[in-house]
Amino acid sequence: MKKMNDIKVFFQYVIPSVLSFALSGVYAIVDGFFVGNSMGDIGLSAVNIAYPIVAVIQALGTGIGMGGAIYYSINKAEKNEGRAREFTAGALWALVISSITLTVSVFFLNSPLLSLLGARGQLLSLGEEYIAIIALGAGLQIIGTGLIPFIRNHGGPFYAMFSMIAGFVTNMILDYLFVWVFGQGVAGAALATIIGQGVTMLIALAYLLWKKQFTLNIPFSKLGAVSASIIKIGIAPFGLAMTPNISLVIINRFSISYGGEQAIATYACIAYIICIIYLILQGVGDGSQPLISKHYGDYVRPYAYFATLIRRPDNDLVEHGICKDFVSRFSNRIESVC
Secondary structure, eight states: OHHHHHHHHHHHHHHHHHHHHHHHHHHHHHHHHHHHHHHOHHHHHHHHHHHHHHHHHHHHHHHHHHHHHHHHHHHHHTTOHHHHHHHHHHHHHHHHHHHHHHHHHHHHHHHHHHHHTTOOHHHHHHHHHHHHHHHHTHHHHHHHHHHHHHHHHTTOHHHHHHHHHHHHHHHHHHHIIIIIISOOHHHHHHHHHHHHHHHHHHHHHHHHHHTTOOOOOOOHHHHHHHHHHHHHHHHHHHHHHHHHHHHHHHHHHHHHHHTHHHHHHHHHHHHHHHHHHHHHHHHHHHHHHHHHHHTTTSTHHHHHHHHHHHHOOOHHHHHHHHHHHHHHTTOTTOOOOO
16 A cells, blocks of 8 residues: 555656656747748758757756755755755755856857857858847746756645746747747747746746745855755756757758758757657656655665656657658748658
């Protein structure tokens, strides 16, 4: 009976996480969908070639948030409330500082970064327009993404899902208005993205304030050590979130050289499918993390492994089966290579 109850609790955490990460995958393709249908291959290509920069911003929030949340749960389980709150405060300070740093860096270096990613000519100018706005809202994305793991570790997996869904719905509605109705192109898509992330951040902050878990109170003498511990753990989730984008960067550069905008736009649609699959698997890991941290070294690990296996689709079958129809949704000028 106890084991059955443990499995029930496990899925209470994992299922909302998987659903919210699946929606995050859709979140990632919303800009491409509206821009591709509004501006054609050039707009979809600009969003896709700029996406690795967006991914860095989101991955940074994920890494810091996961690192802090893991230490919070471990210390909470050990009945060390003071130490747990220090890691909450340390993570929040790290999120704020990294937000400021990345906002300034990306805003002023967006042109060299896009050039490094292979953007040229009109592709570069549209990418700059998109990333300039994304950079100004980087703090919303980093803090919003970083607070989600804390909500799960405070026992609110369904609230975490709600906050992510609220951001997604806001982004989708605003994409429709800004890109299709008002014709603001990639700038409208970027603005919709940061507003959607801002909604997620505000809902997450409201939850922490409601639970009286929001704190920035940590002795300055401890901030460095706590931040270092968070970063040490956070490197792994940051790296896992960034790994798919390494191949995206490489393929985009080859696509520019050998196929131009149409090749980038076509691969963008394939990358979106892959993105959703990766995020579903990440949802299993992030959903089980609060329980793994709480029951460190105990019986939850086998369940996490089992859940990962049963959630893994046959990638080739899924991609081949829906690729042709999926690509056509983004631009009527893309000839499918599926």
